[in-house]
Amino acid sequence: MTTAPEIQKTAHANARWDAVACRGVKKHFGEGDARVEVLRGVDFGATLGEMTFLVGPSGCGKTTLISVIAGLLDPSEGKLDVLGHQHGELHGTARVLFRRRNLGFVFQQYNLLTSLTAAENAAVPLIADGVRRGVAVKRATELLDRLGMGDKAGVMPKVLSGGQQQRVALARALVHEPRLIICDEPTAALDHKTGESVMQLLATAAVAPDRAVIVVTHDNRVFHHAHTIAHMDDGVVTHIESIKH
Amino acid sequence: MIGLALQMLRADRAKYFAMILAVALSIFLMQNQASIMMSVFAMTGSQIRDVSEAEFWVMEPDTECFDQVKPVPASALYQVRGTEGVSWAVPLTKIDGYARTEFGKLSVVTMMGVDDASLVGLPPRILKGKAEAVRERGTVMIDPGGANLLFPGEKDVIGKRVRIGSESLRVVALSDASAPFTGFPILHMARTTTLMLRQAEERDTTFIVGAYKPGADVAAVERSLRERFGLKALTAEGFMKSSRDYYAAQGIPLLFGLTIVIGLVVGTVITGQTFMMFVKENSRHLAVLKVVGVTARQFAGMLAAQAATVVFLGCCFGTALAAGTSELARELPFLRGVFLPGWVAVATCVALAAVTGVAVMVSFRTIQQLEPAAVFR
Numbered sequence: 186m187t188t189a190p191e192i193q194k195t196a197h198a199n200a201r202w203d204a205v206a207c208r209g210v211k212k213h214f215g216e217g218d219a220r221v222e223v224l225r226g227v228d229f230g231a232t233l234g235e236m237t238f239l240v241g242p243s244g245c246g247k248t249t250l251i252s253v254i255a256g257l258l259d260p261s262e263g264k265l266d267v268l269g270h271q272h273g274e275l276h277g278t279a280r281v282l283f284r285r286r287n288l289g290f291v292f293q294q295y296n297l298l299t300s301l302t303a304a305e306n307a308a309v310p311l312i313a314d315g316v317r318r319g320v321a322v323k324r325a326t327e328l329l330d331r332l333g334m335g336d337k338a339g340v341m342p343k344v345l346s347g348g349q350q351q352r353v354a355l356a357r358a359l360v361h362e363p364r365l366i367i368c369d370e371p372t373a374a375l376d377h378k379t380g381e382s383v384m385q386l387l388a389t390a391a392v393a394p395d396r397a398v399i400v401v402t403h404d405n406r407v408f409h410h411a412h413t414i415a416h417m418d419d420g421v422v423t424h425i426e427s428i429k430h
Numbered sequence: 431m432i433g434l435a436l437q438m439l440r441a442d443r444a445k446y447f448a449m450i451l452a453v454a455l456s457i458f459l460m461q462n463q464a465s466i467m468m469s470v471f472a473m474t475g476s477q478i479r480d481v482s483e484a485e486f487w488v489m490e491p492d493t494e495c496f497d498q499v500k501p502v503p504a505s506a507l508y509q510v511r512g513t514e515g516v517s518w519a520v521p522l523t524k525i526d527g528y529a530r531t532e533f534g535k536l537s538v539v540t541m542m543g544v545d546d547a548s549l550v551g552l553p554p555r556i557l558k559g560k561a562e563a564v565r566e567r568g569t570v571m572i573d574p575g576g577a578n579l580l581f582p583g584e585k586d587v588i589g590k591r592v593r594i595g596s597e598s599l600r601v602v603a604l605s606d607a608s609a610p611f612t613g614f615p616i617l618h619m620a621r622t623t624t625l626m627l628r629q630a631e632e633r634d635t636t637f638i639v640g641a642y643k644p645g646a647d648v649a650a651v652e653r654s655l656r657e658r659f660g661l662k663a664l665t666a667e668g669f670m671k672s673s674r675d676y677y678a679a680q681g682i683p684l685l686f687g688l689t690i691v692i693g694l695v696v697g698t699v700i701t702g703q704t705f706m707m708f709v710k711e712n713s714r715h716l717a718v719l720k721v722v723g724v725t726a727r728q729f730a731g732m733l734a735a736q737a738a739t740v741v742f743l744g745c746c747f748g749t750a751l752a753a754g755t756s757e758l759a760r761e762l763p764f765l766r767g768v769f770l771p772g773w774v775a776v777a778t779c780v781a782l783a784a785v786t787g788v789a790v791m792v793s794f795r796t797i798q799q800l801e802p803a804a805v806f807r
C-alpha cells in the first residue's frame with residue numbers, strides 16, 4: 186500500500202460523510218503519569234445508506250471512537266458532527282434523548298436484559314421513549330418475525346443461542362428506526378457461519394437510504410459486506426477504502 | 431419503564447423475597463413491640479377507665495397509681511360531697527387479698543367494693559349473670575381472666591365459691607372488666623361484702639369517685655379538696671396519666687423503644703443492603719439502558735417503584751402478621767387488652783419507607799456514576 190491513493194480515497198469519502206464526521210478527534214484517559222492517548226487525531230466518517238466498517242488491531246481505539254461518536258464519552262479535542270449535531274451542542278437529558286431516538290446499538294456481548302422476553306428486550310428503546318408497552322412489544326414482535334425470530338418472541342434470552350440473542354439485539358437496535366446504528370464486534374462471540382448470517386441480516390435489514398451503519402470488527406471474513414472500510418491503528422485512522430458491490 | 435423495572439425486580443426471586451421478608455419481619459417486630467407496650471400502658475389505666483361514670487377520683491395525696499393505694503379517712507366522702515361544684519360522689523374500696531378455691535388454686539386478687547346503692551364502679555358490661563346480684567352480702571362478680579385462673583377449664587363459674595381469708599364468697603356474675611396491668615383476677619362486689627373481709631380498725635374507703643356539676647370549675651374543686659382536706663383529686667384522665675407515668679418512670683418504654691429501634695435498623699439494613707446489591711448486580715443491564723437512552727428521571731422512577739413495591743408488600747405482610755398476633759393475644763384472658771393502634775401501623779411503615787429511601791438514593795447515585803461506555807467491554 187502506498188500513501189498517495191489512500192489519501193485520495195480519504196478525500197473522496199470525506200465529501201460524503203453526511204451521517205457522522207470526525208475531524209482531528211483526540212481522546213485521552215487519566216492525567217499525569219497515568220495519561221493514555223487513545224485517539225490521536227482521528228478523521229473518520231459514515232455515510233447514509235452505507236455500511237462503514239471500522240477495523241484495526243485490538244486496543245487501537247475503535248471502541249473509544251464509537252463511544253465518542255455515540256456521545257457516551259466526550260472527545261478531548263477535535264470536531265464531531267453526528268446527524269447534523271455538533272459535539273457540545275447537546276448536554277445532559279437532551280443528549281440522552283437524542284441518542285434514544287437516533288441511535289441503535291449492537292454489542293459483542295449481546296447485553297440482553299435477562300428478566301425480559303426477546304420481544305420485550307427488542308421493545309426497550311420504544312418503551313423508554315414512552316410508547317405503550319403493548320404497542321411496543323407488538324412492533325418488536327413484528328420486527329423479530331422479519332429477522333426470522335418470530336417463534337422466539339416470548340422466550341427468555343437465556344434459552345437462546347448466541348446467534349439468536351444477537352438477532353434479538355439487532356431487533357432492539359432497529360425497532361425505533363434510528364438513523365445511525367453502531368455495532369461493536371457483533372460477530373466476535375459467534376462462530377463463522379452464525380456470524381456471517383448475522384452480518385447478512387445486518388446488511389439487508391439495517392442498511393437503508395436514510396441510515397448509516399458503523400460496524401467495528403476485526404473479522405476479515407465479513408469485510409465483503411462493507412461499503413467502506415476505515416483502517417485504524419494506534420489511535421488514528423490510517424486509510425479508508427471503498428468496496429465496489 | 432416502571433413495568434420493566436418491576437419485572438427486573440421480580441426476576442431476582444431470592445432478593446425480591448428476601449427484601450419483602452426483611453421488611454415484613456421488621457414491621458412485625460416494631461408493631462408487635464409498640465402494640466404490646468401501648469397496650470400494657472393502656473392497662474395501667476384500664477380499671478379507672480372501666481368506672482365510666484366517674485369524672486373525678488379523690489384519693490390520699492400519696493397515691494400515685496391505681497395499683498399502689500392508701501385509703502382515705504372516713505370523713506372524706508362527706509367532705510367531697512360538701513365541696514362546691516361536686517354533683518355526686520360515692521365511695522370505692524380497693525383491697526388486695528389472697529383467694530383460694532376448692533380446686534386448690536391460690537392467687538392474689540384485686541377486690542373492688544362498690545357503693546351498694548348506686549353500684550358505681552362496676553365494669554360497664556356484664557357477660558353472665560346480673561349486676562344487681564352483687565348487692566347480696568357475700569357475693570362477687572369475677573372477670574374472665576380471673577375466672578380462667580381460679581377455675582381453669584370450668585365453663586360456667588356462676589355459683590362457684592372463692593375463699594378470701596375466712597370468708598367464702600359466691601360468684602354470681604361474670605364481668606367484662608378490662609385486663610388489669612397486674613394480671614390479677616378482679617373481683618367486684620358491694621362495699622358491704624368488702625367490709626366483711628376487713629379488719630375493724632382499717633379505713634374502709636380507698637377512693638371517692640363522682641361527677642362535677644355542669645360548668646363547675648374543675649381546678650377550683652381540686653384546689654379546695656387539697657387545701658381544705660388534704661385530699662388529692664384528679665380527673666379520670668389525670669389519674670390514668672398519673673398511673674401510666676408511674677410505670678413509665680420505671681424504664682419500660684426504654685426497653686420497648688430499644689427493640690423497636692433494633693427492628694427498624696435490622697429491617698432497613700437488610701432491605702437496603704439487598705436493594706443496593708440488586709442494583710450493583712444489575713449494573714450491566716442498567717448501563718445498557720443508559721446507552722439505549724433511559725434518562726436519570728426514568729431511573730429514579732424505576733428505583734422508586736422497585737423500592738415502593740418491596741416496602742408496600744413487606745408492610746402489608748408485616749402489619750397483617752402483627753394484627754393477627756394481637757388478635758390471637760386478645761384471645762388470651764390476661765392479654766385481652768392488646769391492640770394495634772392504626773397510627774402505630776402507619777408510623778412504623780412510614781419510618782421504614784423513609785429509611786429505605788436512603789438506599790434508593792444511594793442506588794440512584796450508583797446508576798448516575800455508571801460508565802455507559804463500559805457495556806462495550
Ligand SMILES: Nc1ncnc2c1ncn2[C@@H]1O[C@H](COP(=O)(O)OP(=O)(O)O)[C@@H](O)[C@H]1O
Pocket residue numbers: 214215221223242243244245246247248249250
Ligand atoms: N476508561 C479508560 N481508561 C483508561 N484507558 C482506557 C479506557 N478505555 C479504554 N482505554 C484504553 O484505550 C485503549 C483503546 O481501547 P479500545 O477503544 O477499547 O480499543 P479497541 O476497541 O480498539 O480494542 C486501550 O489501550 C484501553 O486500555
Ligand SMILES: [Mg+2]
Pocket residue numbers: 247248249369806
Ligand atoms: Mg473494542
